[in-house]
Amino acid sequence: MNFDFDEDQRRLQEEVRRMLTTHSTSAAVRRVLEGAATHDDGTWQQLAKLGALGVALPERHGGAGMGLLELCLIAEEAGRALAAVPLLSSIYMSAEALRLAADDAQQGEWLPRLASGQAIGTAMIAQDDQHALPGAPAKLDGTHLTAIFNAVPDGMVADVLVALAGDALVLVELAGKGVTRSAQTSLDPTRPLARIACDTAPVAVLAASGGAAIAERVTDGAAVLLAFEQVGGAERALYAARDFARERIAFGRPIGGFQAVKHQLAEMYTAVELARGHAYYGAWALATGAPELPRAAAAARLAATEAYTLCAEEGLHLHGGIGFTSDMDCHLHLRRARWLAQIIGNRFWWQERLARELIGEDA
Incomplete structure (x- = not known):
């Protein structure tokens, strides 16, 4: 049985990697980091x-009509390149919610625009969203929404917001009446956040009931896709540390020759490969609609969060004093690792979710 991606999927991954190597450079990412842009539009349009x-x-x-497995590989390359683009908000969450919940007319209006990059979506449907930074509970009155959402990814640049209001899933056009938004501080400014307030804002109802179940499925899918981003970022941080350890000289020899450094790199590598295995399992469950998806998504989310955090932190340490300066990209990985670890629920929430899934299986 073959658990790897096929040759055509790998070719797609290689093409995306080549493009991101050219366009999602350190300079392009830093331009967003320094506030010169809300996201890397050049890379976004190339994608x-x-x-x-x-x-x-x-x-x-x-769309291309391929599948979620291919999207997983694109996510991995975006994470490897530290791409400052709204993939999570617009594609993993908003577009997927529309694909699963919207009627054909609603899909026809928004999906082509999201697929072409002409519009950007965002979503506040993860069950832990309002626990992280409490706002006003979403209240739906017919086709009007009153709510306050905090820490909305890409909220300042998004055109539409998919939100969960009770058991209903709704779409809000953010340029419409009754919507105000303001930027919020983000640990990783290349992945900006916003506060969005809806005061009887008109909405399009995507699902009048059953929205919570759809939101859970979308969140699980986003967890798997983010796991691939984290694996890509972790591997990039690992190999940057390895390469530096080969070049940095201490006591007349490369520091990579010291046993303690070898152990550190080996621990990082082991964490990455463990996370990769969980991410692959999650990709299989996501692509096949397997009932194991909630368990697989939680496991992938936890393993990948641990791997990226470890590689970002230890990679910075292995660079020594220069690793703490803005001259190196170590801080970009550390910011991204910490940001990804908190969005759509932190590790404690996902640990509890995994425990519930495992206990449910044994009951």
Whole structure:
């Protein structure tokens, strides 16, 4: 039985990697970090041009009609390149919620725009969203929403917001009446956050009931995709540390020759490969709609969070004093690792979710 991706999928991954190597450079990421842009629009448009944004969306709505496995590989490369683009908010969450919940007319209106990069979506549907930074509970009155959402990813640049209001899933056009938004401080400014307030804002109802179940499925899928981003970032941080350890000289020899450094790198490598295995299991469950998805998503989320945090922290340490300066990219990985560890629920929430799934299986 083959658990790896096939040759065509790997070719897609290589093409995306080549493009990101050219466009999502350290300079491009730092431009967003320093506040010169809300996101790296050049990289975003290149992803759209490659068809990467719509790879898992149906062809009749502007997508490539491939699948979620291909999107997992794109996520891994985005994480490896530290791409400052709204993949999580617009594609993993918003587009997927529309694909699963919206009617054909609603999909026809928004999915082609999201797939082409002409519009950006965001979502506040993860069950832990309002626990992290409490706002006003979402109240739906017919087709009008009153709520306050905090820590909304890419909320300042998004055109639409998919939100959970009770058991209903709704779509809010953020340029419409009754919507105000303000930027919030983010640990990783390359992944900005916003506060969005809806005061009887008009909405389109995507699902009048059953929205919570759809939101849970979308969140599980996002957890798997973020795990691939984290694996890509962790591997990049690991190999940057390895390469530096080969070059940095101490006591007349490269520090990579010291046993303590070898052990450190080995621990980082082991964490990455363990996370990769969990991410692959999550990708299989996501792509096949397997009932194991909640368990697989939680396990992937936890393993990948641990791996990226470890590699970002230890990679910085192995760079020595220069690793703490802005001259190196170590801090970019540390910021991204910490940001990814908190979005759509922190590790404590996912630990509890995994425990519930495992206990449920044994009951």
